[in-house]
Amino acid sequence: MPDPGPSPRQSGLPAAAVHFATHGHGRGIEAFGGGRPDLPPTPAPPPALPLPSAPAPFSAPALPALPALPALPAMSAPAEVAVPTAPAPALRRILGGPSGLGTAGLYPTRREDAPAPSVPAAAGNPIPGLHYHPVPEPDPVRVEEVGRRIKAWAVDEVELFPPDWEDQFDGFSLGRYMVACHPDAPTVDHVMIATRLMAAENALDDCYCEDHGGSPVGLGGRLLLAHTALDPLHTTAEYQPAWAESLHCDAPRRGYRSAMEYFVREASPSQADRYRHDMARLHLGYLAEAAWAQTEYVPQVWEYLAMRQFNNFRPCPTITDTVGGYELPADLHAQPAVQRVIALAGNATTIVNDLYSYTKELSAPGLHLNLPVVIAEREDLSARDAYLKAVEVHNDLMRSFEDAAADLAAALPDPSLLRFLRGVAAWVDGNHHWHQTNTYRYSLPDFW
Template sequence: MPDPGPSPLQPSLPAAAARFGAHSHGHGIEAVGCVRPALFAPPAQPSAPVTTPSPALERILRGPSGLGATGLSLARREEPPAPEAEPPVAGRPIPGLYFHPVPEPDPVRVEELSHRIKAWAVDEVELYPPEWEDQFDGFSVGRYMVACHPDAPTVDHLMLATRLMVAENVVDDCYCEDHGGSPVGLGGRLLLAHTALDPLHTTTEYQPEWAESLHSDAPRRAYRSAMEYFAQEATASQADRFRHDMARLHLGYLAEAAWAETDYVPEVWEYLSMRQFNNFRPCPTITDTVGGYELPADLHAQPAMQRVIALAGNATTIVNDLYSYTKELAGPGRHLNLPVVIAEREGCSVRDAYLKAVEVHNDLMHAFEAAAADLAAACPVPSVLRFLRGVAAWVDGNHYWHQTNTYRYSLPDFW
């Protein structure tokens, strides 16, 4: 797919590698020297030395400058930068949480995207009954996606992410949580819904029944339509990458459901393992498709890039645990989130557990930024650098949306 932005695609890879002095033998990306496995070992192990980048490369790594560009920088950031001259945003950030402010999203784009996504939800896929309209509006998905994808060239590109975001939330609500969801029988429902993303290949006799099933409920209608739009713009490898990440997501849903059925409170490390799958990963991993370019499949699959994406997904999902804490406490039954699990398993007060969960988030954020900076230095290919900046922007936009969505979220009285 053509790249409307400044980042060359695959043909630039060998030249870029040669320009930065990579010399190694083998096949694929390792052959051009973009991978240094020692850089991505567990934190306790020393990293291999990294060649000092040239002034030109340093400019690339710094990313764009100017209003609103903070979230796109790949440099390690020790403290949140001071907000620029912007009107104050709604909502109160969690005290002590490590994050980076972003400017208010472009209101023109927000309005257009909000109008178009609601038309899709109501007219194309009949996503919700009239009594759910206030909840759809309160989700503010247009503002969310504009904040998370500042490099999207058009509203059409933003719609790719927005349809998928809405579809994922409908599946979560209707199959797992608020609107009729249940852990009982969840595996069967998720598997059938997943065939709307990853089509069934079967006999002529049974194909029509499967095709008809894709219109049988709101989650499957949303998945089918959103994926159809996405596949029209994405490359084959980008579409397959997304399907893989959605399978990860569904596996996380099933683990949480299994614990709910057996009334099991996991150990903290077990909970964090589940959250690495039941998390936002499918959203930042499509940042190149939404940006109108492609991170080549072999670069995306590198362990170093996978670590960056996983840490981004983990950090953004703990943000959700923290901001949705009071909302979940007010719901029926026991809802697992990181503060609840820490309090139960480590025997501390709910306040201390919440504050420790903030520390866990901050550790994940620092690890994400360190891993991204190491990868940018080790593999300074333009598409890699742009993708890393896109993931960082998604992380910052995700926090912005949680902080400012006072319709959905309020903070506990722990300070």
């Protein structure tokens, strides 16, 4: 197979894809987060999108639907201690990525003679019985540099949080998070693409939805106006200046506007549109959860899982190709089987958040919906048995993700798709690593 080099911006479906199509099988800034000798200096902010002048920043199928999850009995016996799960052979192929003649160009930063990294015991305790794969501790030099840059951006460029939130921003450890999730990013600049977007998304979640000033009341209007920082308003000359000024009026909009400017400088038009679409999905999930909060409705378990397919981490792994410095062509990305893999990855990683943040959310005022809480209410289980069942729901989703990714890789071995699947799998594992090791934010319930 010839070395494809950097993925082209436009590409037609390969013949294998035509065959396959026919026969084919986040949260919370409230507990947020410097260099490497060979790293370039922090880049200057990118040119602003073509907007009218604005004031200075405010200073204050082809595939069936996901099958229903099987009913699980209440668990009365203690769960076994978690053992890191070794990937199945098919999944190892994805995690290892394409190999052989002509594939060196898919790994701009890999040394062929480098030994496989060891995986020492990580900080924190993994959830007993959880299906996960351990990963090496992220590169500390890169982590430090990303941490330095994201804090400079958040404080100096967009004023993302007030001074009294600084310890919470630091505790979020955003540098460790994004370096762990994007091990194939060729440079720190590429990691920063994802890091700014993650910071902005979490700022909006807390300021609009959660307990740093958030409320379900009026959320739809706030989300819509913030979304125009990602998907610009096209209006008349008379009203354009007022809209442009609004993008500087609060921290979420300042964050979205700036992070998106950096992103579109590196992304293709199709990658940018893909991200906007996934952020609209996220905002729709926020609205569903807010509506339930206003009516004090506890959803059925399947309804909650439907909401979590939208209110989840999907915008993060779906940009893994932009962060990796290549592009999965739009016609491949749109394949139903690819969409299923991405959806399952987002669903599994989001239930990881539900499980690790369980005790933190229980200590917050009011009823905070998460999967164990919903299972306990709707299936009349104890808190312990509901939590243990939620672990099994996660494990079912993870295995479905792995099986779907392995089947897709075997059916359609396009180099850019294989690299994309590898990036999504790395994001899933890096996300778990961050949740497990972030003891500033998370502690486990006493259920074992």
